[in-house]
Amino acid sequence: MKHILYRMKQIIRQKTLLFWAMAFPVILGSLFYFMFGSISELEQFSEVPVGIVNSQGIENKKADVTEESFSMENVQMSAEYWKEEAKKQSAEGFLTMMNEVESDNGTKMFKVKEYADVSKAEQALQDGKIKGIVDMEDEYALTVKESDIYSSLIKTFIDQYQQNVSLITDVAMEHPEKLADMIASMSDTAGATIQEISLKGTDKDPYTQYFYALIAMTCLIATMVGLNNGNDIQADLTAVGARRNVAPTPKLVQVAYDFVASFILYCAIVAFVIGVCVFVFQRDFGNHAALVLLGGCIGSFTSLAIGTVIAIFTKGSVQKKEGLCVAVFMISSFLAGLQWADITYLIEERCPIVNRINPATLIVNGFKSLSVFGDIRQYAVNMLTLFAIGVICVIAGVLKLRRMKYESI
Amino acid sequence: MVVKIENLVKRYGDLIAVDHFNLAIEEGEIFGLLGPNGSGKSTTINCLLSLLEYDKGTIEIFGEEMKPTSYHLKKNIGIIMQNVAVFEELTVYENIDYFCGLYIKNKQERKQLVEEAIAFVGLQDFRKFYPKKLSGGLLRRLNIACGIAHKPKLIILDEPTVAVDPQSRNKILEGIQELNRQGATIIYTTHYMEEVEQICTRIAIMDKGKNLALGTTDELKAMIDLGETISLEVLEITDDVMDAIRTLPHVIQVSYEKHLLKVKFSKGKHNLLRLLDLMRDKEVAFGNVHSELPTLNDVFLEITGKQLRD
Numbered sequence: 001m002k003h004i005l006y007r008m009k010q011i012i013r014q015k016t017l018l019f020w021a022m023a024f025p026v027i028l029g030s031l032f033y034f035m036f037g038s039i040s041e042l043e044q045f046s047e048v049p050v051g052i053v054n055s056q057g058i059e060n061k062k063a064d065v066t067e068e069s070f071s072m073e074n075v076q077m078s079a080e081y082w083k084e085e086a087k088k089q090s091a092e093g094f095l096t097m098m099n100e101v102e103s104d105n106g107t108k109m110f111k112v113k114e115y116a117d118v119s120k121a122e123q124a125l126q127d128g129k130i131k132g133i134v135d136m137e138d139e140y141a142l143t144v145k146e147s148d149i150y151s152s153l154i155k156t157f158i159d160q161y162q163q164n165v166s167l168i169t170d171v172a173m174e175h176p177e178k179l180a181d182m183i184a185s186m187s188d189t190a191g192a193t194i195q196e197i198s199l200k201g202t203d204k205d206p207y208t209q210y211f212y213a214l215i216a217m218t219c220l221i222a223t224m225v226g227l228n229n230g231n232d233i234q235a236d237l238t239a240v241g242a243r244r245n246v247a248p249t250p251k252l253v254q255v256a257y258d259f260v261a262s263f264i265l266y267c268a269i270v271a272f273v274i275g276v277c278v279f280v281f282q283r284d285f286g287n288h289a290a291l292v293l294l295g296g297c298i299g300s301f302t303s304l305a306i307g308t309v310i311a312i313f314t315k316g317s318v319q320k321k322e323g324l325c326v327a328v329f330m331i332s333s334f335l336a337g338l339q340w341a342d343i344t345y346l347i348e349e350r351c352p353i354v355n356r357i358n359p360a361t362l363i364v365n366g367f368k369s370l371s372v373f374g375d376i377r378q379y380a381v382n383m384l385t386l387f388a389i390g391v392i393c394v395i396a397g398v399l400k401l402r403r404m405k406y407e408s409i
Numbered sequence: 410m411v412v413k414i415e416n417l418v419k420r421y422g423d424l425i426a427v428d429h430f431n432l433a434i435e436e437g438e439i440f441g442l443l444g445p446n447g448s449g450k451s452t453t454i455n456c457l458l459s460l461l462e463y464d465k466g467t468i469e470i471f472g473e474e475m476k477p478t479s480y481h482l483k484k485n486i487g488i489i490m491q492n493v494a495v496f497e498e499l500t501v502y503e504n505i506d507y508f509c510g511l512y513i514k515n516k517q518e519r520k521q522l523v524e525e526a527i528a529f530v531g532l533q534d535f536r537k538f539y540p541k542k543l544s545g546g547l548l549r550r551l552n553i554a555c556g557i558a559h560k561p562k563l564i565i566l567d568e569p570t571v572a573v574d575p576q577s578r579n580k581i582l583e584g585i586q587e588l589n590r591q592g593a594t595i596i597y598t599t600h601y602m603e604e605v606e607q608i609c610t611r612i613a614i615m616d617k618g619k620n621l622a623l624g625t626t627d628e629l630k631a632m633i634d635l636g637e638t639i640s641l642e643v644l645e646i647t648d649d650v651m652d653a654i655r656t657l658p659h660v661i662q663v664s665y666e667k668h669l670l671k672v673k674f675s676k677g678k679h680n681l682l683r684l685l686d687l688m689r690d691k692e693v694a695f696g697n698v699h700s701e702l703p704t705l706n707d708v709f710l711e712i713t714g715k716q717l718r719d
Contacts, residue, residue: 002516005509006499013498098695237493242557246458247487247511248480254511371539405477408421409455 017224025218025273033281036207047111051121051130056113057391090165091136097161144273165408211283216363218273219299220267220329223307227325230259230311231318236406252401269376270296286371298383299363302390309393312400337362362386410595411436411563415561417466423681424453428618439589442598449618450598454567459601487561491568493552495540501534503556512559526558529584546577553650557588564588565596575613582608602705614709621712633711635703636676639684640698650691657683
């Protein structure tokens, strides 16, 4: 127990290591937070206040468009009828759609406020109460105070709506017999979209992946701790290693003490980083923070084992081994998408095996499958793979260390 | 017999670092392993501790073969490395406690031993200091404390006074003698002949991995022809006088450099008297006169033909 406590003290007092393991992820996380936070905020806004000038008092009806309502009988009606009907219903439909359209996170996209008078709407726009004015009497003309993400969103919505109305109207006029198919087709597309976004996970923020990569990187920095553990038991590398080798406590026992101490401490470090992500950077990891922590602990275990293996199996100076270790965790983190999120998709297309064995990717993808897809099975597979890599490293390290003899000191 | 090395051979490729080395150390000795840098002292010690694989020979400690897994033997061995072997992140107390803990499991016993070790090396005022805050001498003392805290029966010190100030050096040497008085057998490697002369009961002189000579200081000095070296301050001296000196009994070598006349005599009586009589007869004025007995450097020089610190 004393050995474990002393090893913990040693690690805690290594300022450089603490910087990389704790401060660096927090700094990097802060950068992510401030970089992506504003973007994410815009992407995940709850409701954009929009003023609708509706002098004719068109009713806002709940959308009730079903396939049955587009029966062949209706389709057989005259094109002129459909044209007029479309125009009449267009305004109602617009109001309905604007009131009911939802963003991916299930919240309403717009908060519609109707104005009978343009001047009142303009006053509200000036006061900042609404982000834009849509005049239904003037072909859905949009008036905004300034050009920003909100005005773009309203404009996109209007354009999309008008395009769809135009498409339906044209088909109704020229090929009314195909209208039902088209509606069905649009319905299928809508269905597909619904299927795609109806993920079981609750965290769909694309930027959360950067925080997963950040946690993975934090875990991988444990390779440096593992490296120190491995170096400090080798008589030909460090004077301390020589002294420990001549002690009556077997070196495997000493390494085990070091490993346990490092693991406990590093789990605390990972918990700290995850805590900062949850409480400071407002990442709830799809309400799976506990499993993310478990993954972080497994990642730390494997990273410690990898670091120890690098120390034991590679030849050369301490500096050379440290360089190799830094290269391993930086490359692993890069391949997991720390710097560029899309690289994992690229690797998945070109060389998927890398994603199956890269510890950082296993951690990131495990977290993603958990909180984005709600797929606990995939999470478990990734974590077991990660753990297996760690166990293999531990076994290899033990076998090598037991047989290790020194040619020169 | 505490240590017995027979026919030890250690090669680094074509280089023979230890060449059929034999050694036997009795209990209670302070045994000096003297030799220049690269003579094979540290390699021999590392083989003795089973840190290094060796090519040939047998090593026994406390009558048993020494192996890497001889943990029961290791319990009674203390090692003070040439390089300071402590953790930078632990304080003086913590370092000693940590390394003592590798030998002693009992907490109370260990606490007592650590305190004794701190007092022994005189680091009472530095117990909460980190190694990087200690001077070179204090750091060496900490290194020693980490190696001897568990009160080993056999203590191996591999050049413990390298880069140490005279005050700390004396403290260390006194400490080693005290450890010996307390019952420990000491193996002390160094290239400082004054140190082994001061503290060692027996000495082995090593060079190129070989044991060149073995014995007490007096025994080693008795192995060589040199009896004494007499130095005289002389302003001027002629060749005739130099030749006359060379004809004196027991003279081995005569040299004159920078107004200093040095005459080396083999063992014999009245050498100084004869030399001074001759100087008076030849009417040569002289100043200070010194007579030196042979040193271990003289022994090494005579055996190997080179200085110990070459």
